[in-house]
Amino acid sequence: MGASEALTDPSSLYNVGNNDLSDTETVLNVRNALASVQNGESDLYDQFVETIQINNRSDDALGAQLDALLKALSGSVACIDVNHHRRILSGIFGMSLWDHKPHVMDALVDLIISLAATSGKYLDNCLNMLIRHFVPPPWVIDRLWQNRVIVQKQDVLSRVHGALLKISLLVPLAPSRLLPMLAQQLPKINKKDQVVVIYVENLLKLENSSIGQVGGGMIFMMVMERLRDLDLEIDWDDILQDDSNRGMFDMELEDAMNEGDELPVGSLNQDTSRGKIESLDKLMVACFDHLESCNLHGRLDQVFEKLFDSFENFILNTYKSKVSQFLMFYACSLDPENCGVKFGSKLLDIFLSSNKPRPTRQVSLWMSAVAYLASYLARGKFLPVSYVATMLKRLVDECADYCRICNDDIRPEAHQLLYSGCQAIMYVLCFRMRSILDVPRFRSELIPLESILMHRLNPLMVCLPSVVAEFLRQAKAGGLFVVSDSFIFEDLLESELSRAFGGCERLDTFFPFDPCLLKSSNSNISGNFIYWSMVRPTYDKDDDEEEDDAEIIVNGDEESDEEDEGDLDYALNKMSITPKHSFKNKMERERLVKMPSMIRPSTSPESL
Amino acid sequence: MEGLKLTNAELMVYIHPSKSGNKLKAICRELSSLLFQYDETFDGVLLAFDVTVKSKGAKILAGLNPYFGVKVEASLLLFNPKPNSLVEGKIVKISPETIHVIVLGFSAAVVTDIDIREEFKYRMRNGEDCFVSSSHKRHVLKVGTMLRLQVESFDEEVMHIAGSLLPANTGCVKWLEQQSEEALHMDRDDHKRRKIA
Numbered sequence: 001m002g003a004s005e006a007l008t009d010p011s012s013l014y015n016v017g018n019n020d021l022s023d024t025e026t027v028l029n030v031r032n033a034l035a036s037v038q039n040g041e042s043d044l045y046d047q048f049v050e051t052i053q054i055n056n057r058s059d060d061a062l063g064a065q066l067d068a069l070l071k072a073l074s075g076s077v078a079c080i081d082v083n084h085h086r087r088i089l090s091g092i093f094g095m096s097l098w099d100h101k102p103h104v105m106d107a108l109v110d111l112i113i114s115l116a117a118t119s120g121k122y123l124d125n126c127l128n129m130l131i132r133h134f135v136p137p138p139w140v141i142d143r144l145w146q147n148r149v150i151v152q153k154q155d156v157l158s159r160v161h162g163a164l165l166k167i168s169l170l171v172p173l174a175p176s177r178l179l180p181m182l183a184q185q186l187p188k189i190n191k192k193d194q195v196v197v198i199y200v201e202n203l204l205k206l207e208n209s210s211i212g213q214v215g216g217g218m219i220f221m222m223v224m225e226r227l228r229d230l231d232l233e234i235d236w237d238d239i240l241q242d243d244s245n246r247g248m249f250d251m252e253l254e255d256a257m258n259e260g261d262e263l264p265v266g267s268l269n270q271d272t273s274r275g276k277i278e279s280l281d282k283l284m285v286a287c288f289d290h291l292e293s294c295n296l297h298g299r300l301d302q303v304f305e306k307l308f309d310s311f312e313n314f315i316l317n318t319y320k321s322k323v324s325q326f327l328m329f330y331a332c333s334l335d336p337e338n339c340g341v342k343f344g345s346k347l348l349d350i351f352l353s354s355n356k357p358r359p360t361r362q363v364s365l366w367m368s369a370v371a372y373l374a375s376y377l378a379r380g381k382f383l384p385v386s387y388v389a390t391m392l393k394r395l396v397d398e399c400a401d402y403c404r405i406c407n408d409d410i411r412p413e414a415h416q417l418l419y420s421g422c423q424a425i426m427y428v429l430c431f432r433m434r435s436i437l438d439v440p441r442f443r444s445e446l447i448p449l450e451s452i453l454m455h456r457l458n459p460l461m462v463c464l465p466s467v468v469a470e471f472l473r474q475a476k477a478g479g480l481f482v483v484s485d486s487f488i489f490e491d492l493l494e495s496e497l498s499r500a501f502g503g504c505e506r507l508d509t510f511f512p513f514d515p516c517l518l519k520s521s522n523s524n525i526s527g528n529f530i531y532w533s534m535v536r537p538t539y540d541k542d543d544d545e546e547e548d549d550a551e552i553i554v555n556g557d558e559e560s561d562e563e564d565e566g567d568l569d570y571a572l573n574k575m576s577i578t579p580k581h582s583f584k585n586k587m588e589r590e591r592l593v594k595m596p597s598m599i600r601p602s603t604s605p606e607s608l
Numbered sequence: 609m610e611g612l613k614l615t616n617a618e619l620m621v622y623i624h625p626s627k628s629g630n631k632l633k634a635i636c637r638e639l640s641s642l643l644f645q646y647d648e649t650f651d652g653v654l655l656a657f658d659v660t661v662k663s664k665g666a667k668i669l670a671g672l673n674p675y676f677g678v679k680v681e682a683s684l685l686l687f688n689p690k691p692n693s694l695v696e697g698k699i700v701k702i703s704p705e706t707i708h709v710i711v712l713g714f715s716a717a718v719v720t721d722i723d724i725r726e727e728f729k730y731r732m733r734n735g736e737d738c739f740v741s742s743s744h745k746r747h748v749l750k751v752g753t754m755l756r757l758q759v760e761s762f763d764e765e766v767m768h769i770a771g772s773l774l775p776a777n778t779g780c781v782k783w784l785e786q787q788s789e790e791a792l793h794m795d796r797d798d799h800k801r802r803k804i805a
Contacts (some may be wrong), residue, residue: 027705075705076705077707077720078705078720078721078722114703114706117701117706117708117718118720119718120716120765120767123766139640168702169700170708170710170716171716171766172714172715172716173715222645360626393719
């Protein structure tokens with residue numbers, strides 16, 4: 001049949017408002033038109049192409065025409081030839097659901113699904129075309145606060161997700177082809193747009209669907225990588241107006257955060273930094289919401305494994321990320337018995353894997369893992385004391401073993417694992433000393449600690465002075481033990497020796513779960529977070545003027561008036577070495593630097 | 609179902625030295641990366657494999673990373689539907705113009721209306737789309753039916769089969785098998801009658 005038999009008036013082809021019979025006729029006519037292209041007669045075909053390229057939302061008649069054409073094309077997919085009908089195909093793949101009314105959207109989506117399922121040649125193009133919708137056009141981004149735009153967004157994205165699911169049902173291998181495309185179309189970090197947030201929201205929605213069963217791991221990898229990249233782009237030192245290079249780890253601006261103040265932004269690069277901070281904040285919140293919904297559906301356990309894999313891949317080895325790691329913290333806080341326990345155990349396993357014979361030495365990784373573990377155990381409000389005690393015991397045992405079998409090298413770099421392990425133990429005890437010492441069983445598990453700290457490798461001299469000082473102060477006050485040499489650090493927050501063991505990544509000053517600096521993210525975290533100001537140390541914080549050093553128990557000479565412990569406890573307390581210095585002297589006590597709530601080398605006096 | 613074959617192959621798998629601790633795992637991992645992909649050497653899509661390590665020695669490749677090659681014997685399950693062969697799959701979607709089928713759980717097959725023989729007509733029954741044979745009322749194709757179809761072409765990249773229901777021996781598997789059983793039965797009866805007579 002040649003084109004001459006086809007109707008010359010295109011509008012009659014569409015026959016709007018019709019019954020089944022004329023639908024079939026329409027399909028037949030379209031098929032004829034497509035077939036006739038090969039014979040060189042393409043008038044109708046050209047008109048089809050023109051109709052598809054019209055982009056006028058408001059014209060209802062055109063919309064109806066387009067609708068009918070798309071439906072007819074869905075019925076003639078088998079007649080579309082990839083070579084002869086290039087123009088109409090590129091027209092179809094160039095269309096966007098954002099430009100059309102819902103009924104046209106439906107027709108277009110059906111056509112795409114038919115194309116994808118009917119021939120393998122169009123599958124990739126169809127998937128790409130659908131994924132492109134995850135990046136809304138600029139006019140949508142600019143008006144996201146308007147109600148009708150919100151409705152439009154919902155209309156488009158729900159249809160896109162529905163189409164992706166239907167295609168994966170009809171073509172089982174589609175998800176595996178989809179994933180690399182998702183990675184490719186992930187928007188680059190843009191200073192002004194928050195397009196990446198919308199894209200990631202859609203990615204997470206996919207993770208929740210059946211496609212996520214196949215590709216959830218890869219989706220989390222993409223998201224984690226993007227979070228990390230954005231995190232690293234932000235110059236946190238610039239933000240916090242810290243011109244000193246030495247304060248590498250975070251400051252506890254808990255007062256500002258608790259009052260809901262905005263983060264003080266430096267005058268330089270204000271716009272770009274603020275834009276990136278907002279993007280990162282929104283991304284984190286989107287991820288938190290997703291994790292919460294996973295938890296509600298009982299999937300968090302399964303998701304956690306994938307989450308940890310992507311954390312291990314991208315975050316564990318990145319020492320400058322300030323915020324991304326809180327994804328793990330949040331996931332653990334949602335499900336402390338399962339995920340919370342698993343996170344700690346996995347980190348500990350990584351640290352302990354240093355004992356197994358390995359082809360490569362990954363000292364930085366092991367040190368990073370133990371630093372994460374320490375920060376996690378210290379800050380996780382939802383972690384029961386028994387769990388913290390168990391973890392501490394294993395760390396103590398590991399360090400004790402190391403001390404027994406170590407070699408004679410006295411350089412700090414040779415024993416990085418021991419020092420990072422000891423510092424981890426001391427850091428956790430700075431936060432948890434009181435609760436651990438309150439339970440005799442946990443207290444007795446810490447007995448080997450004394451010999452470790454007294455070992456010839458001298459962890460107390462090498463580890464970060466601020467941590468050591470606070471630890472010792474609390475240890476003495478709690479009666480854990482008393483160390484004979486006095487450790488006077490003269491306001492040092494770090495020392496050459498600690499720098500030596502920390503290495504070039506400064507793992508000696510690495511406390512990854514220091515308070516989150518982003519406002520919205522922090523509001524999700526703060527309920528489960530232990531701030532330093534919340535910690536009740538074994539000594540009395542306000543008590544600097546007191547002459548009465550009743551809390552410091554010194555080898556049976558003094559008795560404690562305030563801490564009236566039973567005789568048994570008192571006997572246990574006497575695991576101390578005869579002190580040369582007595583802490584009755586106020587001057588000496590002052591020389592011990594207390595752990596400041598603002599951990600940074602500052603020229604201004606500390607505020608309490 | 610045609611198109612499936614089991615072959616034995618002698619393979620040389622090259623493993624990175626870091627994996628020397630667990631060779632079998634490394635070998636399985638290498639072969640797993642080939643699963644559900646069309647391989648020219650094997651001439652088919654690898655669906656499953658079973659591996660035994662043949663020799664204890666291995667040849668070390670000279671180079672920057674001293675990979676070592678382990679000889680293995682593997683039995684491989686391959687899928688390569690040639691044109692005009694028959695495959696079977698489950699119908700997942702029916703529309704007036706197409707029938708969508710999934711073969712072996714991973715390959716998408718499509719039969720378009722030009723490839724469906726005249727006897728099948730599209731009907732909407734009880735809200736369900738189906739194709740009913742006009743000559744045999746009980747021969748119905750609907751969602752969930754196991755369908756036997758003839759392969760027209762096989763797209764190796766996306767594992768897509770273009771199928772046809774034109775030949776008479778294609779259609780619903782259950783119905784076709786019932787038919788052939790009855791035919792066998794009738795043959796036997798005929799035979800008996802002739803014998804008695």
